[in-house]
């Protein structure tokens with residue numbers, strides 16, 4: 001893609017322009033871009049459907065929301081084991 005500020009070509013994954021330092025479209029995808037709703041859904045999925053909880057946890061990690069991402073994944077694994085233990089009892 002091209003920088004909106006200086007017009008020079010920059011990598012598509014770039015968060016800021018390497019030439020002038022202005023934020024790109026990816027900049028808004030940074031941790032602050034994740035709403036409380038997304039994080040809440042992650043926790044909810046971890047509890048109800050652990051498989052999707054892990055996926056949403058990975059999604060949070062990819063969005064650089066490391067703290068909640070790791071917690072959601074760990075919760076998903078714990079609840080997954082809990083659900084299996086409940087059904088196999």
Ligand SMILES: [Zn+2]
Pocket residue numbers: 003004005006007008017018019020021022
């Ligand atoms: Zn630029």
